[in-house]
Amino acid sequence: MSEHYFTESPSSEAKSRELNLELAGRAVTVETVSGTFSPTRLDLGTAVLLRHLPQPPAGDILDLGCGWGPIALHTALDAQSAEVAVRVWALDVNSRSLETTAANARRLGLETINTVTAADVPEDLQFAAIRSNPPIRIGKEALHELLETWLPRLAPGGQADLVVSKNLGADSLQKWIAGMLGDGYSVTRTGSSKGFRVLTIERG
Numbered sequence: 001m002s003e004h005y006f007t008e009s010p011s012s013e014a015k016s017r018e019l020n021l022e023l024a025g026r027a028v029t030v031e032t033v034s035g036t037f038s039p040t041r042l043d044l045g046t047a048v049l050l051r052h053l054p055q056p057p058a059g060d061i062l063d064l065g066c067g068w069g070p071i072a073l074h075t076a077l078d079a080q081s082a083e084v085a086v087r088v089w090a091l092d093v094n095s096r097s098l099e100t101t102a103a104n105a106r107r108l109g110l111e112t113i114n115t116v117t118a119a120d121v122p123e124d125l126q127f128a129a130i131r132s133n134p135p136i137r138i139g140k141e142a143l144h145e146l147l148e149t150w151l152p153r154l155a156p157g158g159q160a161d162l163v164v165s166k167n168l169g170a171d172s173l174q175k176w177i178a179g180m181l182g183d184g185y186s187v188t189r190t191g192s193s194k195g196f197r198v199l200t201i202e203r204g
């Protein structure tokens, strides 16, 4: 049986490859590996999100479900160019994803990226920004649990940006997030491109 990209410890043979792409306006070469999400190219939804993201705010930024790291790498590169002090928490359940993101951060000399599992994140830490192409395929219940865990950890004034395929329920997810977070947050669709929605959550 083939493994899911969200397997904690992939057992299939790890086949690495290099991808040349542009992140935060810079031509870079990164490593990807089989057994992680979208190892052959930058995912289309992630590309939509990266084009949409504002300059990162200073502080702690969460890449929720980092895969091989495109969102964390883009954020750290963008912060470096703008001379904004960030600490990027690249979080995943998949050990191979975490190793690959860490290798990519080293390759690009980005010391602001911290690769972590949920247990490594201090309980009282709040995030100035949360960025994610969330793992819709883990199922509705698990996805809701994941978002319920992390979205309330936005700091006051913080902003989360999520990209979700329209066909995979972006509009109903937007309503569910608004209901789950309640007063004190706004949840709006701020982008729509190539079948993907960007949902932006702001904490007042």
Ligand SMILES: C[S@@+](CC[C@H](N)C(=O)[O-])C[C@H]1O[C@@H](n2cnc3c(N)ncnc32)[C@H](O)[C@@H]1O
Pocket (backbone or CB within 6 Å): 005, 006, 007, 037, 038, 043, 046, 064, 065, 066, 067, 068, 069, 070, 071, 091, 092, 093, 094, 097, 132, 133, 134, 135, 136, 138, 146
């Ligand atoms: C759609 S992929 C996006 C990967 C990467 N950010 C990208 O844009 O290419 C979602 C990621 O979430 C991870 N994931 C699944 N369940 C998770 C959980 N409970 N906690 C953290 N990450 C999880 C998966 O392993 C996967 O890497």
